[in-house]
Amino acid sequence: QARADRLQTRSFSPADQSILDRQRQLDRDLRRALGRNQLRLNFQPQVDLKSRNVIGAEALMRWDHPELGPVSPAEFIPLAEETGLIVDLGRWILFEACQQAAAWPSPITVAVNVSPIQFQHVDLAATVANALRSSGLPASRLELEITESSRVTDPGRVHAVMWQLRDLGVRLAIDDFGTGYSSLSYFRDLPFDLVKIDQSFVRDRTSAEDHRLLAAIIELSSKMDKHTIAEGVEDEPTARLLTEMGCTYGQGYYFSRPISGENLCKLLSQPHRQ
Ligand code: C2E
Ligand code: CA
Ligand code: CA
Ligand code: CA
Numbered sequence: 001q002a003r004a005d006r007l008q009t010r011s012f013s014p015a016d017q018s019i020l021d022r023q024r025q026l027d028r029d030l031r032r033a034l035g036r037n038q039l040r041l042n043f044q045p046q047v048d049l050k051s052r053n054v055i056g057a058e059a060l061m062r063w064d065h066p067e068l069g070p071v072s073p074a075e076f077i078p079l080a081e082e083t084g085l086i087v088d089l090g091r092w093i094l095f096e097a098c099q100q101a102a103a104w105p106s107p108i109t110v111a112v113n114v115s116p117i118q119f120q121h122v123d124l125a126a127t128v129a130n131a132l133r134s135s136g137l138p139a140s141r142l143e144l145e146i147t148e149s150s151r152v153t154d155p156g157r158v159h160a161v162m163w164q165l166r167d168l169g170v171r172l173a174i175d176d177f178g179t180g181y182s183s184l185s186y187f188r189d190l191p192f193d194l195v196k197i198d199q200s201f202v203r204d205r206t207s208a209e210d211h212r213l214l215a216a217i218i219e220l221s222s223k224m225d226k227h228t229i230a231e232g233v234e235d236e237p238t239a240r241l242l243t244e245m246g247c248t249y250g251q252g253y254y255f256s257r258p259i260s261g262e263n264l265c266k267l268l269s270q271p272h273r274q
Contacts, residue, residue, distance in 0.1 A: 042258035046251045049243040056109035059097040090118045098135035100261045109141045116149035125164035139169035148180035187224045195221040199232025
């Protein structure tokens with residue numbers, strides 16, 4: 001969108017051309033990457049802030065491009081959403097994540113990011129049910145992280161699909177909480193279990209207002225009977241502050257960077273998990 005605005009407000013430059021060339025290449029190559037083992041999932045542990053036990057992990061997509069090197073999901077996911085490729089990509093992520101998580105000790109959960117586009121274009125609940133069935137992962141150990149998006153044209157459909165997912169027994173989290181437009185109405189309108197506080201509220205606390213805002217999000221969520229997970233926890237003082245504020249779970253570089261499925265399995269098999 002920002003790109004389109006820029007193109008309209010000033011003349012077309014060589015820099016614009018190279019952005020477009022890269023996007024065209026990424027779009028074309030992403031389609032092939034799916035079938036060529038260039039895509040994989042990393043997992044970032046999520047901990048219970050009181051006990052510091054690992055209780056789950058978020059699946060994060062990685063793409064090693066043969067010529068361009070690692071491409072960030074922050075770059076290729078929006079592109080895949082634009083072209084609709086996110087539907088096939090999202091299906092692959094769900095199956096792959098459930099498959100790997102089925103080998104983890106119970107009740108460790110896997111959290112999977114779901115694009116709003118997947119709500120619009122496919123029978124998401126059927127895809128999720130298939131992924132659970134073919135992997136053998138119990139529904140209670142799958143959590144879906146859902147982000148608000150201006151691309152969603154039919155909020156009524158999102159609402160209906162969320163109820164279908166709820167009925168399957170999977171857990172639902174609102175991702176990047178606090179950064180969207182209508183976060184507060186979610187509490188009234190949408191069925192979910194967990195509020196995921198965006199890292200911008202967790203990492204950049206410079207004023208007393210920042211502290212009070214973070215505390216207010218946690219308190220509001222808890223009053224609405226939701227658990228909270230803070231992302232972007234980078235140090236012990238932040239972990240301690242969040243615990244004191246009543247936040248349930250934490251995730252961030254302080255506990256662990258995103259790691260390979262293999263390394264996560266090693267971590268989970270240690271007798272005293274961090
Ligand atoms: P997100 O869902 O908000 O994921 C959190 C991002 O913050 C991840 O970036 C993670 O590596 C990073 N992060 C985690 N802890 C820390 C920390 O302590 N400090 C800092 N500075 N960063 C931290 P990543 O892996 O680059 O993913 C970027 C975004 O791409 C994700 O943001 C998510 O929106 C999207 N994404 C990634 N994988 C998938 C996927 O499989 N499906 C969909 N639909 N989106 C995905
Ligand atoms: Ca997420
Ligand atoms: Ca976020
Ligand atoms: Ca996100």
